[in-house]
Amino acid sequence: MLRWEKIEEGAMLLHSTVISLVPPYSFERLLRRLETHPDPQLFVDTEASTLRRAFRVGTRPVLASLQFAGSTEEPVIRLNTEATLSPAEQQLLEKTVRHMFSADQDLTPVYEHMRQSPEMAVLTERFRGLRFFLDSDLFQSMVKTIIGQQINLAFAASLTQRLLELAGDMMEDTDGRTFMAFPTEEAVARLEPDDLRPLQFSQRKAEYIIDYARAIVNGTIDLDRLWQMEDEEIVAYLTSLRGIGRWTVECLMMFGMGRPDLLPAADIGLRNGLQLVFGLADKPDEKEIRRIGAAWTPWRSLYSLYIWEAVGAVRRKEVWE
DNA sequence: GGCCAGGCTAGCA
DNA sequence: TGCTAGCATGGC
Structure with missing residues (x-):
């Protein structure tokens, strides 16, 4: 192979x-x-x-x-x-x-499951072959998710970029392009909120990220343990940290760990997506999303990805057939 | 200028 | 347990 x-x-x-x-x-x-x-x-x-x-x-x-x-x-x-x-x-x-x-990831059983719903069947055709592009490790996955809390994706990317420039390792390829490796836990743990404030991190966001890095460096949190834990155990384990709520852990399990059955029901993008894909009159609330999403088990992460992507396609002005 | 962003905490009933 | 104000800043 x-x-x-x-x-x-x-x-x-x-x-x-x-x-x-x-x-x-x-x-x-x-x-x-x-x-x-x-x-x-x-x-x-x-x-x-x-x-x-x-x-x-x-x-x-x-x-x-x-x-x-x-x-x-x-x-x-x-x-x-x-x-x-x-x-x-x-x-x-x-x-x-x-x-x-x-x-x-084998999409065959996922598509078979999705085709039970006409609205989702359309997405399996349109987005055929789309899969999660996961973060390379759990430290950066969590940091990027905390950065992404409550701000739009473009701004989140800017803040991540600035963190890379501040604390990452710069490299250059043979064509002179520069690349930033994500900062280590130690590098982020050494920062103070005042280092991040000028980069337009809010005081709280800065504290959450640095506290998280310090919890890893001092051994309060052991990310390697997560792979052996059940979803709900991970939620309980990580939400003990200030600044890390259920949505953040659900995103970590989806985008960091690649787990297949998460439903970030509080997510604004998913709320918009459900309204779009299923043609709902109102934006569904968290409870409503959990009710609808119950039928998506054991592939709720993949359903979420495809519904998010429908929003992305509209945002990119892709022609909808 | 107003509303929205792939939320969370703390305070209160 | 459930609700809400406040946070903080860019993008459109």
């Missing part, structure tokens, strides 16, 4: 690995989604079907390019990295990339 090659490129040796994804996977839909959900860590080269990004492998920042090859029905990603990675580091990076692309 994995193929190794060495390619001479200028003075720099590259490792190239091929990663196969479970079909269908639509790179096109991912690119569309990134238009309305910008990721300041990604350099998107649409022409070359390539994403470039700085990863943190262990503690070390590493540049990698992810080139989409193949097709929706035979999806393949070519992962190019620096030659200086050890086999263990290379393996760790590949695991992260598979996670980010939800490489093993």
Whole structure:
């Protein structure tokens, strides 16, 4: 399944690995989604079907390019990295990339389930091959989610960008492009709210993010434990921290962990999306969303993604057939 | 200028 | 348990 090659490129040796994804996977839909959900860590080269990004492998920042090859029905990603990675580091990076692309998510049973609803059936056609593009680790997933609380996506991306510039590690590729690796827990824990205030973080947002990083550094919170915990255990565990509510943890479990059955019923985007997709007269409240969403188990995360994406498509003025 | 953003806390009944 | 004011700032 994995193929190794060495390619001479200028003075720099590259490792190239091929990663196969479970079909269908639509790179096109991912690119569309990134238009309305910008990721300041990604350099998107649409022409070359390539994403470039700085990863943190262990503690070390590493540049990698992810080139989409193949097709929706035979999806393949070519992962190019620096030659200086050890086999263990290379393996760790590949695991992260598979996670980010939800490489093993089989959409077949999800679509079968969604087709029971005419409104959702339309979305399975329109967004065929759309999957979660996950955060590379749980620390940054939570930080980005806290940043995203109650502000629009564009502003959230700006704030994330500024945090990267303040506390991340800068790298440069052979073409002179600069990339920022997400700040470490330690780097964020060392900050004070006054460092973030000039970047237009609210006082509270600054406190929440720094407190969260400190809780990890001092061992109050152990993110590795989450993988063994049930959804509701994770909610109870993390909402003990100030600034982290149910919505934030639900987003962490969806966008950080890739869990399939979360319903962030308080989410304003989901409320708008439900009204849009199901043609409701009024914007549904949290209780109403839980009532409607009960029928979506065990795929409530995927339903949410497709409903969010309907809002995104309208925002991008995509023609609705 | 007013309303909306992929919320949370604290205070109160 | 359930409701609400206040927070804080950009985008449209």
